[in-house]
Amino acid sequence: MDYYSSHISKLIEEFSRLPGIGSKSAARLAFHIINMSGEQVAALTGAITSAKENVRYCRECYTLTDEELCPICRSAKRDHKTIMVVENTRDLAAYEKTGQYDGVYHVLHGAISPMLGIGPNDIKLKELIERLKGDIDEVIVSTNSSLEGETTAVYISKLIRPMGIKVTRIASGVPVGGDLEYIDSVTLLKALEGRVLMK
Amino acid sequence: MDYYSSHISKLIEEFSRLPGIGSKSAARLAFHIINMSGEQVAALTGAITSAKENVRYCRECYTLTDEELCPICRSAKRDHKTIMVVENTRDLAAYEKTGQYDGVYHVLHGAISPMLGIGPNDIKLKELIERLKGDIDEVIVSTNSSLEGETTAVYISKLIRPMGIKVTRIASGVPVGGDLEYIDSVTLLKALEGRVLMK
Numbered sequence: 001m002d003y004y005s006s007h008i009s010k011l012i013e014e015f016s017r018l019p020g021i022g023s024k025s026a027a028r029l030a031f032h033i034i035n036m037s038g039e040q041v042a043a044l045t046g047a048i049t050s051a052k053e054n055v056r057y058c059r060e061c062y063t064l065t066d067e068e069l070c071p072i073c074r075s076a077k078r079d080h081k082t083i084m085v086v087e088n089t090r091d092l093a094a095y096e097k098t099g100q101y102d103g104v105y106h107v108l109h110g111a112i113s114p115m116l117g118i119g120p121n122d123i124k125l126k127e128l129i130e131r132l133k134g135d136i137d138e139v140i141v142s143t144n145s146s147l148e149g150e151t152t153a154v155y156i157s158k159l160i161r162p163m164g165i166k167v168t169r170i171a172s173g174v175p176v177g178g179d180l181e182y183i184d185s186v187t188l189l190k191a192l193e194g195r196v197l198m199k
Numbered sequence: 200m201d202y203y204s205s206h207i208s209k210l211i212e213e214f215s216r217l218p219g220i221g222s223k224s225a226a227r228l229a230f231h232i233i234n235m236s237g238e239q240v241a242a243l244t245g246a247i248t249s250a251k252e253n254v255r256y257c258r259e260c261y262t263l264t265d266e267e268l269c270p271i272c273r274s275a276k277r278d279h280k281t282i283m284v285v286e287n288t289r290d291l292a293a294y295e296k297t298g299q300y301d302g303v304y305h306v307l308h309g310a311i312s313p314m315l316g317i318g319p320n321d322i323k324l325k326e327l328i329e330r331l332k333g334d335i336d337e338v339i340v341s342t343n344s345s346l347e348g349e350t351t352a353v354y355i356s357k358l359i360r361p362m363g364i365k366v367t368r369i370a371s372g373v374p375v376g377g378d379l380e381y382i383d384s385v386t387l388l389k390a391l392e393g394r395v396l397m398k
Contacts, residue, residue, distance in 0.1 A: 007254050017239075020227060028218055047212075048213075050209075
């Protein structure tokens with residue numbers, strides 16, 4: 001790409017390495033950077049560097065946080081006897097946005113995937129078992145409804161049930177507002193299986 | 200967003216300011232940054248900073264380049280009497296990728312848009328007129344086929360034709376491989392108007 005300046009080519013290359021950014025978006029971003037003010041560019045690079053340097057795992061739930069204990073684990077308003085297990089911090093944030101869940105979380109940072117060679121020891125599972133030695137009422141498994149998420153859910157359930165702790169799994173079914181005709185048949189069958197009595 | 204670390208929230212905010220990046224992509228990028236190695240993060244921020252600091256306009260054609268004169272303006276193999284006028288460096292790169300154009304370019308860095316308050320003095324138009332004082336055979340106007348691009352093309356043509364220089368406009372029509380049934384009627388009419396005799 002010698003029709004671009006070498007600095008721009010390098011920047012496009014760096015941007016293309018990020019997830020979900022193809023070569024066209026990378027070029028668009030690179031040219032946007034050139035047109036930004038010096039302060040804006042400094043704010044962006046500063047935010048990248050300080051996020052990388054200062055973010056760590058919460059000692060309790062392993063979400064990404066600035067402090068030793070995340071605000072959720074620190075909060076006295078949360079029910080510390082109910083743990084929701086999620087694959088990553090974005091999934092935690094999705095449930096926090098609902099504003100209706102008042103338990104705590106456990107972030108696995110991945111899911112078991114024999115295909116990708118990710119086993120139970122590659123995710124924060126030992127750390128979950130360690131937490132269950134405390135006084136816990138329920139573990140809600142909220143891994144994704146994918147092959148890896150389901151595998152992880154089954155694995156966790158088999159591991160935890162013998163400990164006498166209640167293990168639940170979030171429901172699979174038709175998304176609210178979803179149009180049946182556009183929904184895949186596996187989801188439709190799951191929704192049928194999981195049907196509930198109308199009140 | 201207090202369920203994210205403040206450093207992550209800040210980074211998500213910075214990423215969301217970039218063009219084409221919504222809040223979900225920004226979060227995805229931010230978490231990707233946290234998982235990147237320190238060297239990879241340094242390479243990214245370094246590329247951003249050095250592109251911002253080192254890239255400037257070519258003295259001749261105003262494309263973004265590392266040196267005073269861009270490789271195209273410096274090249275003796277190019278036809279310096281034919282100037283293609285484009286809106287930005289990405290459009291220049293698109294024509295360079297064809298490998299079939301051997302003239303030089305002039306990058307306007309925008310298009311006339313009364314709607315956005317961008318007038319002829321806000322783009323590199325005076326600089327184009329200045330270049331035309333030299334020995335120029337043809338100006339090929341390759342601004343976009345949008346309202347702004349067409350406005351700019353008409354404006355340039357009215358400005359340059361009195362100087363006795365040939366001004367041409369790239370053809371509008373059906374893209375190669377395009378399926379007529381999916382093409383808008385304005386394009387179909389343009390293609391009809393611009394029809395050429397078959398040999």
